[in-house]
Amino acid sequence: MNQKAIIYARTSSSGSQEHRQSTDRQVYSLTKLIEANGDKLTHTFEEHISGATLNKNRIVLNDCIEYAIANKIDIIYFSSLDRLGRAIWEVQENIKRLLDQHINAYFQKEQMSLFVDGKENAFLAIFVAVISTCSQIERDSIAFRLHDARERKKELALAQGLTLAEAGFGRRKGSVKTKQQFQEDYKEALSLLRKGYSVRNVAKITGNSKTTIQKIKTLFLFND
Secondary structure, three states, X not given: OOOEEEEEEEEOOOOOHHHOOOOHHHHHHHHHHHHHHOOEEEEEEEEEOOOOOOHHHOHHHHHHHHHHHHOOOXXXXXXXXXXXXXXXXXXHXXXXXXXXXXXXXXXXXXXXXXXXXXXXXXXXXXXXXXXXXXXXXXXXXXXXXXXXXXXXXXXXXXXXOOOOOOOOOOOOOOOOOOHHHHHHHOHHHHHHHHOOOOHHHHHHHHOOOHHHHHHHHHHHXXXX
């Protein structure tokens, strides 16, 4: 009760701002939970990036934890454990950072926290290891099946005398984006570049490749 709290919300990046998943639901639900618990919300961090991204490249998550340390935040609210990452080692690394600083974290979906009555929640460590390992195995299995199906489709296409482009692989002829389409699809990236962010950092924040960000910079900023 009456703890200094912050929210970290994340959704996967999916290109343009218009088609990107929203963090609004997470923020709304967690804000209501904080109010119900009698805690005080001091800041909200929202990130649009794949959960598979390495910790070192998750700029907003790192800012969130650093903010919590610098401002003596009592607890960080997450909608679920996988907001901390998908790979078990990444999740464990983030949890250790919080434990070392004695900063609590609450995971709404799992209804679990790092500390219970001021003591480390020993069950959470076991839970994280089991759930994260199962999730990793499932992701690896999905990736294998998708790769296998893709290679099979390529073989069938070549056997039928089709080019890979005709079979749906690669970019079709005439599908090159116009400058206006680039501007619409990459509004956030362009805005960050105009604010002085580096190509590398913009790529990390938006989840796009450095090649794409460099192309946007060349297409727009060099002609501004």
